[in-house]
Amino acid sequence: MDAALLYSLDLIGVFVFAVTGALAASRRQLDLVGFVFLAAMTGVGGGTIRDVILGATPVFWITQPAPVVLCALTGVIVFFLAPFVEYRYRLLLWADAIGIAGYCVMGAARALNAGASPFGAVVMGVVTATFGGIIRDIVTGEPSVLLRREIYVTATVVGAALFVLASHFGLPFWPAAFLGAICAFIVRAGALIFGWTLPTYRSRAGRAFPPR
Amino acid sequence: MDAALLYSLDLIGVFVFAVTGALAASRRQLDLVGFVFLAAMTGVGGGTIRDVILGATPVFWITQPAPVVLCALTGVIVFFLAPFVEYRYRLLLWADAIGIAGYCVMGAARALNAGASPFGAVVMGVVTATFGGIIRDIVTGEPSVLLRREIYVTATVVGAALFVLASHFGLPFWPAAFLGAICAFIVRAGALIFGWTLPTYRSRAGRAFPPR
């Protein structure tokens, strides 16, 4: 696989996640630096955790200036354009859907390169795809996207697992990657449009914690 | 010490923490994938942070499939069995108690192997034992178990410090490890059964933050 092309794919993922981070900043009415900071944390967050867990340090944005510059520009542009966007949370969710579709495959691919077992590679794909958004939600105090009813993590499991399976059965990198990413996106898009859910646990919710 | 046996101990810790993660998912009424995801994050979370801080990368679950498969199975089993459990939060707390007792010793042991100072090893034990639960509580939006009144972190400090002290004074690995883990469990069990607390800070609570 072509390292330069892979890196460009990484940058697309960085960009769409940076958009979601900046949109989260707009929901909190932060200042310009807050937009850039959240864009950067969300944009490079998942990839940073991926590189750290795999031991690929210093992580990708330390020596390459492009991811950081891209996040900063994205934060600035969203700061000025977001007021013209009617449905910012909807845009955030769709950008996030593109991001997780690409990152679940990229995370699994880099894990396989680092000698991961197939199971480890799938988990790494899921972690890479979801942790940017988890960090974004935690820092801005939004309820985690993981806790919502519609399918989310499942889409990344599907994408990463299909890619790992296809690679295992000898499919070359690009077809396997497109297969995984497209299927992940379709699953998540179906969840966004049609409200697809999996059957949830059939019992009562937990009681609130007793007072301290 | 026997690497295979150590690894089996790690798997026990992974399992009990995975149970607590899946039980937290049941309190939130997530779907099957949510159960597996939270089981995996909680099961391998503390050990991942341990390996990353010590520089033992790729972390343990990347190349070995067993921890990930174990977490997935645990998530599935809890999904189907949890409705029959009357006191899920109580079960979660007791599984967590077993987990922190084992992990505070394992974390300290691996830190000593990596050349840690005795103080660094105790901290590493505490971090390994507590961070799986911290991640679980943050992601599910439950108040952190750290903020509760009964003794929690203290139990891991006791276990890690006893193990490090005993090792320092020449006790072989297994007696030292059992000493640490048993004492940590006793302290935490006492807190769960009898509500043991340490004296808390004697002053007023902080005012809420001024409005933004």
Next chain:
Amino acid sequence: MDAALLYSLDLIGVFVFAVTGALAASRRQLDLVGFVFLAAMTGVGGGTIRDVILGATPVFWITQPAPVVLCALTGVIVFFLAPFVEYRYRLLLWADAIGIAGYCVMGAARALNAGASPFGAVVMGVVTATFGGIIRDIVTGEPSVLLRREIYVTATVVGAALFVLASHFGLPFWPAAFLGAICAFIVRAGALIFGWTLPTYRSRAGRAFPPR
């Protein structure tokens, strides 16, 4: 630059952040171990993430006992002295201001040493300076200091960028470091005293998430 002197600067940063962690524990009325735990997490948190991202593992507090001992002592001292402090949150904010001023420069300096691009070094400075506080706020359930109106992240961007620029144009380490740290502190102090803000995003806040 002098490694021993650099290390002493690190310890000053560890100390002031440990003070803020312990003060956050006092606001939550935790016990002595809770004070020490939060002091340690906040004191070494930012530096730990810095070392992990740069690949400088095992991280600095594993082999050196001083940072851990310093955090423990700070936690104990604040536990006994905090009741005499009238404005604990104000003290927390000022200690935090000293900490971020020092750490934004130290983080950028270590990143440059590790071969970072100028952009990567600035981000590393910001991350090192802010993540101790982010961890503290998340674990104690306080609204993140990042979301407040007055300038915060901006101060660390100014400090890190001035240091990187000054180093780039050939200024020796110490003048560049003092320039960066002093300017970062002045910006944050102005925000604390005069309520300096940047213009915020001019639109409506985000709607709350729809019910699950």
